[in-house]
Amino acid sequence: MTPTAIATSAELSDFLRENERVHVQGNGSKTALHSANGAALADLKALSGVLEYEPSEYTITIGAGTPVSHVSAALAEKGQYLPFDPLLADRATIGGTVAANLSGSRRFRYGGIRDFILGARVVDGLGRAFRVGGKVVKNAAGFDLSKFLVGSLGQYAIMTELTFKVFPDAPRFRSLRLDYPTLPDLLAAISFINQSVFELDALDFAPAAKGWSLMARLAGSSATLPPRIERFSQTLRRESAPSDIVELDETATLWDPLAELTGGTVVKVVLPPRQIPEFDRSLGETRRRYSIGGNLAWLATADLAALHTSLRQMGLPGLCLLGAVESAPIGAPLENELAARVKSVLDPLAKLV
Amino acid sequence: MNHPFLQALETIYPPDRLLTRDVELLPYESDGLTAFQSKPGAVVLPIDEAEIIATVRLCHEHTVPFLARGSGTSLSGGSLPIPDGLVIALNRLNRIKRIDPQQRIAVVEPGVINLHITEAAQPYNLYYAPDPSSQSICTIGGNIAFNSGGAHCLKYGMTSNHVLGMKVVLADGAVTQFGSESIEGVGIGPDLIGLFVGSEGLFGIALEITLRLMPQPELYRTVLAAYNDLGAAGDAVSLVVASGLLPGAIEIMDRLAIKAAEASVKAGYPDAEALLIVELEGEALQVEAEFAQLQDLIQTSGAFEMRVARSEEERARIWKGRKGAFSAVGRLSPDFIVQDGVVPRGRLGEALMAIDKLKTKYGLDVANVFHAGDGNLHPLILYDGREAGALERAEALAGEILALCVSLGGSITGEHGIGMEKRDYLPTMFSEEEIDIMQALRRAIDPNEIANRGKMFPGGDAPALKQQGLHPLERQGVISRE
Structure with missing residues (x-):
């Protein structure tokens, strides 16, 4: 179906009133989320632009259709960043990033989208336009529906405008790769790091040609980074006995967890670290990268049905992002009583799909 | 309270955990907002989640309003009982079920005291970050209901940002759970934690909570700076923020608050119009470098005196005065009201000047203690309740202060919640339609509107009577207001 370009919140309200089933997209970058069989398609790319930005307030308000790259560039000019580190930063819109709840590896340091969203303007399934949350960094008034919308996949209300808390970014970064012979060796190293004083900017890992590689990143000033990285390296060498430690070039794709996940359906899996050994055994040759200290896995699978079954058995939810699929959520079911109550208020006619 | 309902309660609770006599109900009649009090019909003391669930279902069936209560430290009247309703006191559900240092999580019951989690996590070099001033007595269940904050929210957020998973009983008795033991929390599907936390007890009761623990910072560096005027202290905050530093806490106290703190805990603060406290935390090498930069900034900010905490004792002394400032105000005035408005940080100066004018207009004193880093003001309005009017x-x-905060683009509450106290001001922040939608949401979860009835939304019954003086626990210095 040809998408209808939406330029204002009022147009979106009308569109929702006029159509029986509505699916929304930004840039359509998460291909697996847009198999909206027969629903009228709304394109929100035109709801774009930085609407308010006060660097001294640590807040930014942007149109939901704004490309993530524009937001990041505007923030970078003032030395700030989105600490949740939006995924697919080269192609996604900010609204799509929030609706799908896709944070990148740097989310490890300060938190995910839910920790930085402050408020939103939305249009619900009845076409009602309203505000949720606030615009200041701290606000406890009313129900916090802005956090609820994180991960809501466009099924409760459509965000047209978003306000985030932002932080000053570090001027410099350095990354190390620590190699371990086995997964348990690597997990023991993470366990040590988790109770140590080191404050890492990111912590990912993946199987390597031989054994496993842990990737760690430190952020800070050019004066303090060299001694900090030295100390981290020495401590980990002493405490976790890696087979090798190598400094990595800070290339553009080094901290893109999806960069090497080509071929197959790309899936996000929310994972308690203690389930990693069991989960990893179930994956066979599936390409994978574990992120945020092993609390999240990104996979590229050739056998989605098998993955669905094993996730369900382990009680883990997954979300397909890239690829052609019938249903994006897989694994443990998402149905929830509280979510159903919210749906009955915001989208009682079940228009939003 | 009607007889069939009480009889049904008797099938759940033995007599020593079902309180109905006036003398037993007395301690539950008010909370941290001492200007209000009201009498519940009964209080029950469940000891496990099955009793809570059975109680909520019974309330739903009999349409009896209930309040889930922890330690009753709410500053917005959020834990004020509903007249003739039921109080479900959760203090006996105080088990820390599990500390998992590998995953950096704690699994707790709702009646666990905030500080006890940090104490249990300490052996693993971990702590629970949100630190409301009442943390030695307030419970996690209450923190969840009101999304409590504290002095250290700027960097790591409020309660909501530290909850990973929950099991809850909704107000109509349905039991549901969401979230996980991953730091991604819910991660896929709508963030139900974000919705439930801060719902002021209107959705139901948290039965079991999975919390994120943080690694103890290697080093804290705390500086106290004294200024000859409040504006200069506010400007210093802007300087710090503009520098790219990200302190764990930025706090300001004005002359009256300083005087109160001195009278109470003898923190040894300098004699000043305003004090600024800035604290950095993190890896030692990084913090030392940032602290040098911070001291340079404060030198240029017009401070007439600067003190650096050289030991953990000195740091504790700086914070003792700040954290005790509220109850200390009780020494200066028989009664006071604490406000909790938020303004954009850049308009703090404007807000403080406006409050100063309002003082004169009303002929009342106002002490200011606030989380300057996130623009969260806590004006303490001093009055004598024995004086007519x-x-x-x-x-x-x-x-007027609340209206001022909204007009400056802020909020009527940063961390205390709307509760009973500010329910009539909700329409200053949200339109009629927005409030209607929130009400509809509440009714979809609680069709009988029994969970903490009378809070958050404007109108409704006014159960409150007026009372003077500090909360009994406050008088003993057990709790304080932030």
């Missing part, structure tokens, strides 16, 4: 004037002044 004084409470009314104090409330009118408080209302």
Whole structure:
């Protein structure tokens, strides 16, 4: 179906009133989320632009259709960043990033989208336009529906405008790769790091040609980074006995967890670290990268049905992002009583799909 | 309270955990907002989640309003009982079920005291980050209901940002759970934690909570700076923020608050119009470098005195005065109201000047203690409840401060919640339609509107009577207001 370009919140309200089933997209970058069989398609790319930005307030308000790259560039000019580190930063819109709840590896340091969203303007399934949350960094008034919308996949209300808390970014970064012979060796190293004083900017890992590689990143000033990285390296060498430690070039794709996940359906899996050994055994040759200290896995699978079954058995939810699929959520079911109550208020006619 | 309902309660609770006599109900009649009190019909003391669930279902069936209560430290009247309703006191559900240092999580019951989690996590070099001033007594269940904050929210957020998973009983008795033991929390599907936390007890009761623990910072560096005027202290905050530093806490106290703190805990603060506290935390090498930069900034900010905490004792002394400032105000005035408005950080100076004018207009004193880093003001309005019309004037002044915060682009509450106290001001922040939608949401979860009835939304019954003086626990210095 040809998408209808939406330029204002009022147009979106009308569109929702006029159509029986509505699916929304930004840039359509998460291909697996847009198999909206027969629903009228709304394109929100035109709801774009930085609407308010006060660097001294640590807040930014942007149109939901704004490309993530524009937001990041505007923030970078003032030395700030989105600490949740939006995924697919080269192609996604900010609204799509929030609706799908896709944070990148740097989310490890300060938190995910839910920790930085402050408020939103939305249009619900009845076409009602309203505000949720606030615009200041701290606000406890009313129900916090802005956090609820994180991960809501466009099924409760459509965000047209978003306000985030932002932080000053570090001027410099350095990354190390620590190699371990086995997964348990690597997990023991993470366990040590988790109770140590080191404050890492990111912590990912993946199987390597031989054994496993842990990737760690430190952020800070050019004066303090060299001694900090030295100390981290020495401590980990002493405490976790890696087979090798190598400094990595800070290339553009080094901290893109999806960069090497080509071929197959790309899936996000929310994972308690203690389930990693069991989960990893179930994956066979599936390409994978574990992120945020092993609390999240990104996979590229050739056998989605098998993955669905094993996730369900382990009680883990997954979300397909890239690829052609019938249903994006897989694994443990998402149905929830509280979510159903919210749906009955915001989208009682079940228009939003 | 009607007889069939009480009889049904008797099938759940033995007599020593079902309180109905006036003398037993007395301690539950008010909370941290001492200007209000009201009498519940009964209090029950469940010891496990099955009893809570059975109680909520019974309330739903009999349409009896209930309040889930922890330690009753709410500053917005959020834990004020519903007249003739049921109080479900959760203090006996105080088990820390599990500390998992590998995953950096704690699994707890709702009646666990905030500080006890940090104490249990300490052996693993971990701590629970949100630190409301009442943390030695307030419970996690209450923190969840009101999304409690504290002095250290700027960097790591409020309660909501530290909850990973929950099991809850909704107000109509349905039991549901969401989230996980991953730091991604819910991660896929709508963030139900974000919705439930801060819902002021209107959705139901948290039965079991999975919390994120943080690694103890290697080093804290704390500086106290004294200024000859409040504006200069506010400007210093802007300097710090503009520098790219990200302190764990940025706090300001004005002259009256300093005086109160001195009278109370003898923190040894300098004699000043305003004090600024800035604290950095993290890896030692990074913090030392940032602290040098911070000291340079404060040198240029017009501070006439700067003190650096050289030991953990000195740091504790700086914070003791700040954290005790509220109850200390009780020494200066028989009664006071604490406000909790938020303004954009850049408009703090404007807000403080406006509050100064309001003081004169109403002929009342206002002490200011606030989380300057996130623009969260805590004006303390001093009055003498024995004086005719004084409470009314104090409330009118408080209302003007709230309106001021909204007009400056902020919020009527940063961390205390709407509760009973500010429910009539909700329409200053949200339109009629927005409030209607929130009400509809509440009714979809609680069709009988029994969970903490009378809070958050404007109108409704006014159960409150007026009272003077500090909360009994406050008088003993057990709790304090932030």
